[in-house]
Amino acid sequence: MPNNRLGKGLEALIRPRDESLSAGTNKINIDDISPNPNQPRQQFEEEALQELAASIKQKGILTPITVLEKSGNYILIAGERRLRAAKLAGLSEIPAYVIEVENDAEMMEMALIENIQRENLNPIEEAEAYAVLNSKYGLSQDSVAKSVGKNRATIANSLRLLNLPSKIKESIKIGQISAGHGRAILMMKTTRAMEKLWHQIIKQNLSVRGAETFAKSYLSVKSADSQRKIDIDPRIKHLEDELISALGTKVKLTYKKGSGKIIVDYFSDDDFERIFSLLTGNIDI
Secondary structure, three states: OOHHHOOOOHHHOEOOOOOOOOOOEEEEEHHHEEOOOOOOOOOOOHHHHHHHHHHHHHHOOOOOEEEEEEOOEEEEEEOHHHHHHHHHOOOOEEEEEEEOOOOHHHHHHHHHHHHHHOOOOOHHHHHHHHHHHHHHOOOOHHHHHHHHOOOHHHHHHHHHHHHOOHHHHHHHHOOOOOHHHHHHHHOOOOHHHHHHHHHHHHHHOOOHHHHHHHHHHHHHHHHHHHHOOOOOOHHHHHHHHHHHHHHOOOEEEEEEOOEEEEEEOOOOHHHHHHHHHHHHHHOOO
């Protein structure tokens, strides 16, 4: 694969064919274009497509799509939203850049680069695209990083999101929580614990920092529990767990003959403000 051409934008791959159009741009019959089997973007909002179609009717397509010519037909590399909207707008032709790629892996890379540069992918779609390049096409994380102009740590962190339970990945896809929340959730290790934190994030509208604090507190409590040498009354332990769940932090409850203590830990000024707010009227336990 000619890696020296990757990560430099589509201009490095464009093959001019018609000087009467802008450099490398051709008018192509829409019916001659097939979808990209490696399209990293999976979600297309119908309302947004209708709005784009209306804009195309008024002003035309300002940015050409990108295609690969194959046996007299074309395979879409980038611009599926524009292509779909053009069909809705009733166009028969569409302006396109025709590029040359050597194999499916390079075609996947170019589609991914274009989508990332336009910020068209949600974090899970982006991670899934990296995974395809990594597993199906055998590119190392370093090679993927160079291709899309990111550092290796960014790619590694993105791929980690794929270890989340399906319902949490879907929550990231639709924008209910962020990728940062997802990485905080991964700290919880087990599926049950991950889903517990996910529910807390949504219920309490936790920030990423708040979610990280919850995870650290939860793990700290679990570690402390495993080190206790005395048996705890199951009823007290249940109440303690309820407080931990409600407050999202480490809580220790002691009880002896009608008296005792509730010790609530916090780990930053912001964490204190969050817990104080819960205790003074925003908590339901």
